[in-house]
Amino acid sequence: MSDPTERYRSKHVTEILLKKINKEIGQIGNPVRLMHVCGTHEHDLVKAGLRSLIPKEVELIAGPGCPVCVCSAQDIDEVLWVADNHGAIITTFGDMMRVPGSTESLYQAKGRGVDIRVVYSVSDAIKIAEKNSKTDIIFFSVGFETTSSITAAEVIRTNIPNFSIYSSHKLIPPAMELLMQRDDIEFDGFLAPGHVSTIIGTKPYDFVPEKYSFPVAVAGFEPADILLGIYSLLKQIRENKPKVDNVYKRYVKEEGNLAAIRTMDDAFVVADARWRGLGVWPKTGHEISKKYAHIDAKKKYAIPDLPMTDLHKGCLCDEILIGKTKPAECKLFMKSCRPDHPIGACMVSHEGTCNVAATYEEIDL
Numbered sequence: 001m002s003d004p005t006e007r008y009r010s011k012h013v014t015e016i017l018l019k020k021i022n023k024e025i026g027q028i029g030n031p032v033r034l035m036h037v038c039g040t041h042e043h044d045l046v047k048a049g050l051r052s053l054i055p056k057e058v059e060l061i062a063g064p065g066c067p068v069c070v071c072s073a074q075d076i077d078e079v080l081w082v083a084d085n086h087g088a089i090i091t092t093f094g095d096m097m098r099v100p101g102s103t104e105s106l107y108q109a110k111g112r113g114v115d116i117r118v119v120y121s122v123s124d125a126i127k128i129a130e131k132n133s134k135t136d137i138i139f140f141s142v143g144f145e146t147t148s149s150i151t152a153a154e155v156i157r158t159n160i161p162n163f164s165i166y167s168s169h170k171l172i173p174p175a176m177e178l179l180m181q182r183d184d185i186e187f188d189g190f191l192a193p194g195h196v197s198t199i200i201g202t203k204p205y206d207f208v209p210e211k212y213s214f215p216v217a218v219a220g221f222e223p224a225d226i227l228l229g230i231y232s233l234l235k236q237i238r239e240n241k242p243k244v245d246n247v248y249k250r251y252v253k254e255e256g257n258l259a260a261i262r263t264m265d266d267a268f269v270v271a272d273a274r275w276r277g278l279g280v281w282p283k284t285g286h287e288i289s290k291k292y293a294h295i296d297a298k299k300k301y302a303i304p305d306l307p308m309t310d311l312h313k314g315c316l317c318d319e320i321l322i323g324k325t326k327p328a329e330c331k332l333f334m335k336s337c338r339p340d341h342p343i344g345a346c347m348v349s350h351e352g353t354c355n356v357a358a359t360y361e362e363i364d365l
Helices: 011-028 041-046 075-087 093-100 108-113 122-131 145-157 170-181 194-200 207-212 223-239 257-265 290-295 317-321 353-360
Strands: 034-036 056-062 089-092 117-118 137-143 163-170 190-194 214-221 244-246 270-277 279-288
Touching: 011 223, 034 041, 034 223, 041 190, 041 194, 041 223, 056 122, 056 223, 075 089, 075 108, 075 137, 089 122, 093 108, 093 117, 093 122, 093 214, 108 117, 122 137, 122 145, 122 163, 137 145, 145 194, 145 257, 145 270, 145 290, 163 270, 163 290, 170 190, 170 207, 170 279, 170 353, 190 194, 190 223, 194 214, 194 257, 214 223, 223 244, 257 270, 279 290, 317 353
Parallel strands: 034 056, 034 190, 089 117, 089 137, 137 163, 190 214, 214 244
Antiparallel strands: 163 279, 270 279
């Protein structure tokens, strides 16, 4: 049986799209900077070598699309405080284990005896709670809307006395708006994330062209998907007709996943959120609704104000997250900060900009 995605990787299709991209940028006549806000886009486009194939006049900028990378050190600090002061078992995704907190990562805390367990989903954490009824279990839930929708279902239906969820969820569309409002970065269009868009649909991006006259293309992750998204953005720029163009229609619908959206709207409220090194971004987070306070770890435990260090000396993760700085421009990159020894959060996950650069790109250091 043939791979149904093979055509999206074919040399013939790639060459056609590259010709179209070259033609568009040639007609535009100026360099164009396009930002994606998806760690998987960064991983897959670098792995496929797409930056080396597209015209040098088209720059692809990696935005804050890695959920592990944008997680604040304070969130890690607070989860560890609960573990240390209430004897709770912490459960979370594997990528979170080495993300730096202010003084230690979850992995380092596990080394000193804190009970921290890697799970594949919130349902795994619930099973641990059911088997350890006399011990508090916390699921440290990190991610964008794709993960929020899954966690939301358990927020609504789970009522186990010893189980709670610490929400560190972020929202992509409002973050995109804040990026456009910054005066320290310049770009000309958004490549919107395919995974998130399968949940929220395309409508939440409508404000981008309507309010800011910025083009948006919702794209998938195969080489042809990404190139098609780039072509769409360049075409919109050349024609001066910004819109939200869904070039990932095989999975993304305009209305999104309505059941998932209803579940998120019930389980969560939109709130301010801490972004690694970038401070508090208003209305960019998902906090558990008051009606489900029994499962909210932030309400269950009286967590004090803790001293917090988001970025360690020399780390430029804050600038790398918004595309202001490239990994190789950080003095720590591939010296003291490496995939096997991450100092910054961007070096931890396979979706982190620094980790991707260290893994796939040949950079002249």
